Amino acid sequence: MTSYKIEAGTAQHIGNRPQQNDRTALMTGARAPGYVLAVLSDGIASSAGAEQVLHTARQVFDEFKPGDHPSLERLGQLLQDIVSESHLVIKMNAVAAKTEIHASFVGLVLTPHGEAVWAHVGDSRLYRFQDGKCAARTSDAAYVEHLMADRLPEDAARNHRKSKLLLNVLGNARKEPFVTIGSHSGLAAGDGFLLCSDGLWHFFTDAELAAVTAKATPRQASEMLIDKAAERSQGKGGNCTMAIVKLVKPAQDGAGMQVRKVV
Template identity: 70%
Template structure:
């Protein structure tokens, strides 16, 4: 039995943009009791349609997932890759039908009843893991840069500048290149582990230490309100969409003693 309970939630703010193109959700699996999927997407071009498709596909495939006995990290990673590639295909087909190319980032996290966490990301939306207030991991572009240097034979500087190239940008829906999915995992989850999935409208304004301090001391709802408000202040009227999903593992409440109620005798 796990020595923690899960507190989770999502939050978003439009920032200083004309519309909200980000989406985030937390799902339980219809055929996977005790499993949880958090997913987030940032619509880069074409509005919110691509982000909406991420959530739709993620829920559909997660509801179909049957874990069996103790699925491996590889199998859970395969589910996240399947969500990415199925969504990527649908977004490209929609672009052909509408004549408008749609792009979005992707970040997702699976937490299992066996104390496993597996995450994936595409693009510049991030996944963080904290142990209490200390940042133990955050996703980045290093894996994709190495991939470009190895598969496309690009020099290091050209690979680092991939966001400036329509050919090389790593997003879902790019008709010129398949998305590169970076995968990570952690075993033996325990109370004090905290995961944050967020778009660049949030992480751009905070250090790892600041994020960890707020998440460790507050509930997901309280933390999201504080972070959104502070991001708005620091953006100084130039902030983008700000979206996050927070998954916090906390110690369960202590059981109350099993008192017996007895009738008191009358005092004489």
């Protein structure tokens, strides 16, 4: 049994865009009691790709049977499967619709054994907080190394977003998505995670995100971050979406999970 309970919530704001293309959700597995999956996807140009990511994540997670204590590698493969299946269906839907459909992906699995495994594709991010500080966050470093291994010059690799041919997203018909996996064991009360789209992280330092998340409930933190992002973007920010997961000391009546959604 873990020595913490989970407080979690999701929130989003449309920003100055005509529609909300981001999607996020917190899920429990139908066959995996005690496991939690958080998923966030940023649809590019439309919400179709992001909606497919969440739909696929739910299907894959509901089929997941962890057994006694699955390895971190197996949990990473679970996230890989969500990416692979989402990517395939998005490409098929794009052919049928005769248009390009793309989406980013960031996913987090928490286990009842005090472990966390995460994965990301594209420019949506995951942050891991510990004792009010940012202990780790996803980045494109591994993807840049992957591009250089493909003999792409270093300068071109570091500026890969300038070329649609090199865009690391789900649904890209020219290149399979490159998935970066991370993990952490020994979770404890005081730890936390933030999944967010670029409409949020673009306006904050790692330290700022850690401080706000540590000092407030998921609902309060999300409201403060959305308000501050709108202020700093001067009304020109894009879709802003996040999922916040905090591990806190359980009350005397036992552990549990609280999920709140703020629109």
